[in-house]
Amino acid sequence: MSLVEMINVSKGFKGINIFEDLNITFEKEEIYGIVGPNGSGKSVLFKIICGFIFPDSGVIKINGNEMNLKNRFPTNFGIIIDRPGYLEDKSGYENLEYLALIRKKIGKDEIKTAMERVGLDPNLKTKVKNYSLGMKQKLALCQAIMEDQDVLLLDEPFNALDKSSVENIRSLLLDLHKQNKTIFITSHNQMDIDLLCTKVYEIDNQKLKLIV
Numbered sequence: 233m234s235l236v237e238m239i240n241v242s243k244g245f246k247g248i249n250i251f252e253d254l255n256i257t258f259e260k261e262e263i264y265g266i267v268g269p270n271g272s273g274k275s276v277l278f279k280i281i282c283g284f285i286f287p288d289s290g291v292i293k294i295n296g297n298e299m300n301l302k303n304r305f306p307t308n309f310g311i312i313i314d315r316p317g318y319l320e321d322k323s324g325y326e327n328l329e330y331l332a333l334i335r336k337k338i339g340k341d342e343i344k345t346a347m348e349r350v351g352l353d354p355n356l357k358t359k360v361k362n363y364s365l366g367m368k369q370k371l372a373l374c375q376a377i378m379e380d381q382d383v384l385l386l387d388e389p390f391n392a393l394d395k396s397s398v399e400n401i402r403s404l405l406l407d408l409h410k411q412n413k414t415i416f417i418t419s420h421n422q423m424d425i426d427l428l429c430t431k432v433y434e435i436d437n438q439k440l441k442l443i444v
C-alpha cells in the first residue's frame with residue numbers, strides 16, 4: 233500500500249494556484265527530494281501531507297486512510313516545517329521532555345540519545361532563547377526523530393548547520409533510511425539532494441515532475 237496518495241489535489245491562496253489537479257503517490261522507504269524555486273509550494277505540500285492545512289479540493293490518503301476533519305494528523309510522522317514554537321526560558325532537553333509528554337512514548341534516555349545523535353549536549357543548561365540558529369535547527373531535527381517516527385517530513389533540514397553538522401545529519405538520515413524510514417526533504421542545496429535522495433520531484437506548473 234502506498235504511504236501517501238494525493239488524488240486530484242488543488243490548493244491555492246487568494247486566487248493564486250499552488251497545486252492544480254495533483255495526482256501522485258509516494259511509497260514507503262524512499263528518500264524523496266522536493267525541489268523548486270522560492271514560493272513554488274514545497275512547504276505547502278508538506279503541510280497538506282501532514283494535515284496542517286487542507287487542500288481546496290481532492291483527496292489525501294495516508295496508508296490507505298482518507299484524511300478528513302476527524303482523521304487529520306497522521307501518527308508516527310516527524311515534522312520540521314517552519315520554526316517550531318519552543319518554551320524560550322527552558323533548556324533544549326526540557327523542551328523535548330515537555331513535547332515527549334504528549335505521546336508518552338519515550339523517556340529521558342531516548343531523548344538524551346536523540347539529542348546526542350543530532351549533535352546537542354543533553355546536559356546543556358542554556359535556555360532555548362539563547363540558542364544559536366544552528367542549535368535551534370538541531371533541536372527541531374531532534375523532536376522530529378526522537379520518537380522513532382516512521383515518516384519524516386523535513387523542510388530545509390540543513391538550514392543554518394555548519395559543515396560537520398551537515399555531514400552528521402546527512403549520515404543520520406541515511407542511517408534512518410536503512411532502518412526503513414521514509415523521508416521527505418526539501419533543500420536548495422543540490423549536493424544534499426544528490427547525496428541523499430532516491431527520488432526527486434520538482435514543482436513545475438502546479439504539478440510534481442519526477443526528475444530523478
Ligand SMILES: Nc1ncnc2c1ncn2[C@@H]1O[C@H](COP(=O)(O)OP(=O)(O)OP(=O)(O)O)[C@@H](O)[C@H]1O
Pocket residue numbers: 245246250268269270271272273274275276277
Ligand atoms: N497561509 C498562507 N496564506 C497565504 N499564502 C500562503 C500561505 N502559505 C503559503 N502561501 C503562499 O504559497 C506559496 C508557496 O509557499 P511555500 O512556503 O510552500 O513555498 P516554498 O516552495 O516552500 O518556498 P521557499 O523555497 O522559499 O521555502 C507562496 O507564494 C506563499 O506566499
